Amino acid sequence: MTATEAPLLEVRGVVKTFPAGGLLHRRVVHAVDGVDLHVRRGEVLSLVGESGSGKSTLGRCIAGMSAPDSGSILFDGQDVAALDRAGRVEFRRRVQPVFQDPRASLDPRWPIARTIAEPLVANGMGAAAARDARVAELMSLVGLPRHLADRRPRELSGGQQQRVAIAAALALEPELLVADEPVSALDVSVQAQILNLLAELRERLGLALLFIAHDLGVVEYLSDRVAVMYLGRVVETGTVDDIFEQPQHPYTRALIDAIPHPDPQRRMTTARLAGEIPSPIAPPSGCHYHTRCPWAVDRCSVERPGQTPFGPTHEAACFVAAEHPFPPRTSVTLQKGTL
Ligand SMILES: Nc1ncnc2c1ncn2[C@@H]1O[C@H](COP(=O)(O)OP(=O)(O)OP(=O)(O)O)[C@@H](O)[C@H]1O
Ligand SMILES: [Mg+2]
Known part of the structure; x- marks a missing residue:
């Protein structure tokens, strides 16, 4: 093509x-x-x-x-x-x-x-x-x-x-x-x-x-590529490598973290998927994921984040990642609060 x-x-x-x-x-x-x-x-x-x-x-x-x-x-x-x-x-x-x-x-x-x-x-x-x-x-x-x-x-x-x-x-x-x-x-x-x-x-x-x-x-x-949906919106898209190696949306990270993996090096331990998915009848304001997101800042509950590019094939809708991209999953464990 x-x-x-x-x-x-x-x-x-x-x-x-x-x-x-x-x-x-x-x-x-x-x-x-x-x-x-x-x-x-x-x-x-x-x-x-x-x-x-x-x-x-x-x-x-x-x-x-x-x-x-x-x-x-x-x-x-x-x-x-x-x-x-x-x-x-x-x-x-x-x-x-x-x-x-x-x-x-x-x-x-x-x-x-x-x-x-x-x-x-x-x-x-x-x-x-x-x-x-x-x-x-x-x-x-x-x-x-x-x-x-x-x-x-x-x-x-x-x-x-x-x-x-x-x-x-x-x-x-x-x-x-x-x-x-x-x-x-x-x-x-x-x-x-x-x-x-x-x-x-x-x-x-x-x-x-x-x-x-x-x-x-x-x-x-x-x-070849993956689109991650949360409450009616695509929150991240990228190639398989983008999504599995360098996920940028906290929801994607939590989903990947939920995959059982035999190799502890490949397990991510920082973004557990907490709580239930909210009702799509009254979705949360701003970023729909802010109610479950460990990294949410004030802006996340007010504004809908647009897509930020993280590479030629990779984009995610997250204010926090846009400011400080998350490190690759295999690198040193990132703790909440270190951003
Ligand atoms: N025909 C319908 N009438 C009313 N609500 C609907 C209808 N179809 C889907 N919905 C609602 O729209 C939302 C999205 O549903 P959808 O089936 O697209 O989700 P999904 O991601 O495919 O879920 P699953 O993984 O369970 O298949 C849900 O809240 C569902 O209840
Ligand atoms: Mg379905």
Whole structure:
């Protein structure tokens, strides 16, 4: 990619709220609160953060399954909201979702070959014989033995079901997969197999992947870059090295600290994740993280921090780090109060 080429996906200032419901009917849930990010062609960007931070909501907006309240999503340089009918059909071909629970995308009554062929049928692609050949090719691509073609989803393991869902998602040769925790519903023993499959597909097909995950260990293995979300906002983005070696946002540091690590040298002991994530109905003022942040200063509860660059690929939204960048994680332990 040349420096001037637009990213495959660009998210600009996306906001998404939901009615809070019940007695709080006049209030709203701030699920996504002004997010900017981009994914380049063939790149794996992981989106991480605690439960409720807005990852799935943002993923649904990006996959075209939900419309943002404001802000824009550009795919291949074009505003998705401004696409005409033909443009939307093309967008839905080029961007495919993969869900946590594979059963959500599989019809229980259909043999899996039919599920995999369905996107081809729906888009009027190929004669029956050509479709059969394509289904066989897709099954082999995702490592499904051919003899499973006539089985129903319930006859397959969870890992095999997810392979079927991935095969169906790949049928129309998309350029971006939006995978929302695609392995977290699977047995631990098969999670690695599906992750390896995604890594391999990305390599072979040049796919870009927006990978939504809880598990930072998985993210470190699969990603080129990582975006960390907290209460609807992206607080830090960077390459895997930026994020894991030199995290700048205290929330990122706390998340990394929470990963169990056998090597004590690689454990960070200064920024524990204290307390619960606040309600997105009434998020804290200023930096949303200030209520849990051991380094918060007065300004943090008043002003929303903008993104500060910490390197060519690295930025974080933290007033404290902007003034005194945090040292690499592996260096001498930093104690609260030494900044
Ligand atoms: N359809 C909806 N109606 C009302 N509130 C919603 C809806 N979808 C999401 N929310 C709320 O928006 C916030 C963000 O939810 P979201 O599912 O995007 O978070 P998440 O980061 O994906 O969490 P998890 O890690 O648990 O999957 C949460 O407070 C959630 O309750
Ligand atoms: Mg989610």
